[in-house]
Amino acid sequence: EVQLVESGGGLVKPGGSLRLSCAVSGLTFSNAWMTWVRQAPGRGLQWVGRIKKKSDGGTTDYAAPVEGRFSISRDDSENTLYLQMNSLKTEDTAVYYCATGGGGNGYWGQGTLVTVSS
Amino acid sequence: DIVMTQTPNSLSVSPGQPASISCKSSQSLLHTDGKTYLYWFLQRPGQSPQLLIYEVSSRFSGVPDKFSGSGSGTDFTLKISRVEAEDVGVYYCMQGYNLPPTFGQGTKVEIK
Numbered sequence: 542e543v544q545l546v547e548s549g550g551g552l553v554k555p556g557g558s559l560r561l562s563c564a565v566s567g568l569t570f571s572n573a574w575m576t577w578v579r580q581a582p583g584r585g586l587q588w589v590g591r592i593k594k595k596s597d598g599g600t601t602d603y604a605a606p607v608e609g610r611f612s613i614s615r616d617d618s619e620n621t622l623y624l625q626m627n628s629l630k631t632e633d634t635a636v637y638y639c640a641t642g643g644g645g646n647g648y649w650g651q652g653t654l655v656t657v658s659s
Numbered sequence: 660d661i662v663m664t665q666t667p668n669s670l671s672v673s674p675g676q677p678a679s680i681s682c683k684s685s686q687s688l689l690h691t692d693g694k695t696y697l698y699w700f701l702q703r704p705g706q707s708p709q710l711l712i713y714e715v716s717s718r719f720s721g722v723p724d725k726f727s728g729s730g731s732g733t734d735f736t737l738k739i740s741r742v743e744a745e746d747v748g749v750y751y752c753m754q755g756y757n758l759p760p761t762f763g764q765g766t767k768v769e770i771k
Contacts (some may be wrong), residue, residue, distance in 0.1 A: 564706075576760075578708075585751065585762055585763075585765050586700075586708065586751055586753075586762040586765075587762070588759050588760045588761070602758055604757075604759045606757070638707055638708070643755065643760075644698070644753060644755035645710075645753070645760070646698050646710055646713055646753070646755055647673075647706075647710060649707045649708055649709060650707060651706075651707050652707050653691070657678035
């Protein structure tokens with residue numbers, strides 16, 4: 542059974558930082574492109590960014606609103622995906638989901654809530 | 660960015676009846692590799708989204724055959740042959756043709 546478990550969410554002040562983790566099991570993590578998608582309270586889905594598998598270059602792509610502030614990385618030895626979020630803004634408040642596939646077109650985790658508020 | 664527009668915004672369906680959701684993209688999703696990168700997701704209340712359909716019409720692992728997808732170019736449709744209580748939630752289409760992947764605004768399906 543494929544499982545994705547996010548962690549690391551919480552309350553942070555504007556301008557602060559947070560690192561989210563996504564532990565993956567049940568599939569060959571090193572072969573998977575991975576994605577972060579977020580959902581603001583009561584809103585729809587917004588793609589945040591993705592990281593390719595190392596054999597495809599391991600490169601990253603980001604949505605414009607987070608480019609330069611967020612960074613995606615992976616540890617294939619630990620089957621874990623990360624999202625480092627810096628210079629957080631109130632509009633980054635959302636549930637953050639990790640998912641397999643370059644667009645989230647695969648398995649999804651249960652999400653972790655990030656609240657940016659003073 | 661490609662704009663994805665779903666209709667209707669909400670749908671109330673009697674149990675056992677069919678339902679249909681439309682999704683239109685602002686440009687063709689047919690890639691030069693011959694694939695069309697259109698996906699459908701269901702987000703049940705209080706749950707994370709789950710992939711139902713990939714590349715227009717292929718059902719994802721474990722998805723029952725009451726769900727079917729069709730369409731081409733810029734116009735796509737998700738059909739549920741017989742709606743049951745477990746099908747309640749918000750349905751989203753998504754394009755993976757180019758970056759950034761973008762989602763429709765969602766269609767809320769409820770039971771009458």
